[in-house]
Amino acid sequence: MLWAQEKKNVLIFLVDDLGYFDISHHDADFYETPNIDQLAQEGVDFTNAYVAHPRCLPSRYALQTGRYPARAGIPAKNENTIKGKKFYDNEKTIGQAFKDQGYHTYFAGKWHLGHEEDEWPHNKGYDINVAGCAAGAPQSYFYPYNVPKNPKKIGKGHGKIIGLDEGEEGEYLTDRLTDETIKFLNTDHDGKPFFAVLSHYGVHTPFQAKKKDIKKYKTKLEGMTFEGPEYTKQDGTMKMHQNNPVYGAMVASVDESLGRIVKTLKAKGMYENTIIVFTSDHGGLSNRGLNSNRDLATSNLPLRAGKGHTYEGGTKVPLIFGGAKISKHGVVHQVTTNTDLYPTLLDLCGLNLYPTEHLDGISIKNNIKKGKSEDRTIFWHSPKARPNSTGDIHVTVARDGDFKMMYFYKEERYELYNLKTDPYETKNIYNANDPKSKQMAQMITSWIAETKASI
Template sequence: MGVIAQAQQQPNVLIIHTDDLGYHDLSITGSELYNTPNIDALANQSVQFTNAYSSYPRCTPSRYGMMTGTYPVNEDKGHLGGIPEEKNMVKQFDNAGYETAFIGKWHLGEGDSDPKGFGYDYSYAAGKAGSVGQRYYPFNVKANGKEAKEIVPDVQEDSKEGDYISDVMTGATIDFIKNQAGKKPFMAVLAFYAVHTPLEAKKEDKKRNKKQLESMTFEGPDYLPQGAGRNKQHQDNADYAGMVENVDENVGRLMQTLKDLGIDKNTIIVFSSDHGGLSNDGNKGERELATSNLPLKAGKGWLYEGGIRVPLFVKWANELQPRVDTESIILGMDIFPTLLDLTIDKKIDGLDGKSFEGVLRGTDNWSDRTVFWNSRKARPHSTGDANMSVVRSGDYKLVVYNKEKKSELYNLKEDGGELNDLSQSNPAKTAELTKILKNWKKEYLVPEKMDIWKNYRAEQKQKEKKKAGNKKDKN
């Protein structure tokens, strides 16, 4: 199998993207319940980032930011099909001779905005759906027998009774890798539907974690009020634990496949998540919550650290020295610009995301970087959050509640849990960051950036109306 590795010079790329996995949802990042030996091993062979972030605290905008290399101020799926080829990062891989694949949660549009329309050569289990109906076959039917709101394509036809969704998707990814090994370099994304709801572990995994929980004790209340709802205080959900551990098992399968094919040393592997874990509910009512992001504050939907800080590991055995970077500030929108830089030495102008190749190689440090988030589509009913804007500049983070016109300032180096608001004791830094944030908003919160999907949909409706009128005239 070593011949395969020698025959190909350009590195392969494998992105493993998890759904709703919080920063502390791995044993290597502090969990005492979730056992993740395979992901831990990958992390120890990687450059690990402790200051990595999603570009948004919810699924679709976060994924949009990653795929486009931009701040997702549109806060929806935008129109990927409208991106010019010279700024389409997937097509840059295609043009460089890579075979490209997207397996799993897409959630970013149809037609010219589905994976193949956007440029991927191969697509599997990728459609409109943001989650599966249930994790066991038949995946597109809920446990109550009702059909899921959106259908995950391919998986039901290729599976049988007893099959589990993450295993099926990993199998499809392995098949793709095996078919490409020794032919063309590949760039593949495996975007798990885990560990998003529904919370449903394999029966044996749930049983094992229930037993482990019997030996664990937790101090303090199970929930505390936060925003319009509650915040979960403990990692004690056996179903969620089993789902995390199943992802870990499948990461192990992927790593073993690369090793067996002799291409593990020349494959760049990126492991991350789309945002923080589901730890908060809202004013619509109490619901089952997945995890706790403590000591980080809040979770999915929020712009506190629990909602946006994510695990990020980048491995390239041939080129990168494993280490832990505790300073550089990295966002999801930086991933594809970095991969293009590493693989084909390609840089695209006009993106918000930047290549952190120098950071990976240890020749650069991004500790003084200034980055932004904006959330104007809060879901107080669902995750208890509010409309917020945030700027992080170096160690300092300014959190602004937009409707309430309230600001909070934190020094994340000293206070990662965002417990000590410095806005009153450090008015100079508060004023400095307020000005920086306002200037960014003036540049970015503009119709051409915010209304991409709205404008595209209006154009489509107009075309449909015109087409219907022409058809009526002919009749």
């Protein structure tokens, strides 16, 4: 038991579809997130945190493996793709890496990787799996979770959630996953430290929340005014205001969940020995195709675009390290992506890294502890566009230091932005004859070849 107390615990609190500006600590006026805010105020808040892809499944693959999803042919198949599979054979997930080094491992909620059970959490390094399966969203946020409220949608959607067949009529999914995780935290873990992932389905569609929370945000909305139109024609159709009361209520539910988790850890005396990682799988749902009338969740402004897009609104996410004190610096500006969580968390826990596994992730432990930033290069590849659903198109992207180049390869055109002087991507400075433009275009070409990214 002494060894377990000496080793830090880890809890990743992953929210689905939550934008960088969807928390009040990041100046959201409409949403109220006191528990998330407190975690950020007492911990480390990252200003340049990204995900490796602006959609759910590829982003989650990156977090679990420390690899760019393009390497595995996700979301578009390449020569590395194993038929019917998402993972390579014997690919070591972050959960397996912690388990191999003596941790009690746990996963709850949205997994969304693999259609067959052999690729689900309990076969990918997690001792306990609660509802981790192929499903990408619930049919209903209220029990029974696999029965949609609209009878016309029976048999449609993201597949069934496996493992939550028993429940109480009307219980809310976010609350249920929180309850299950608290049960895990209250066990003795066989004297081991724990590595846990609470991966909420919220705040993904369908837009459903508890009545009391919806009422609160409807009332709040009545006292607010907004300037400018509700939508604008940019990157498809883009929502301009944060004014969806049901979405606001869903954000409140995940904030409440975090508060309950923190309260439990403190009550058990584990809070100061547990690294809590709060983050999202990509930006908020703010854009749709020009011919679509789907409901949108939020606005990511002043960031450009949102879910599905490789502009900043789609890939920049909240990332907060709380709980265990790991740095005297409350804000870290280091550019990081979710492939880095795998090696960084191992490093912070004093464990062995697996560089041949987390190929595209680096440990930023020293950047966190010293509060210093270093230039680096990161990439994105989005080969399966959804021009009607979210308004995005095929693109490969590189960020090198402050410069970000986007190669829209189907249209054979480039965009280049200096994020230091133009963080909201308003001025395309690409010039085919400019040395920086040439250099970054070559970087993209070389990276596509090296990863065998599908074009």
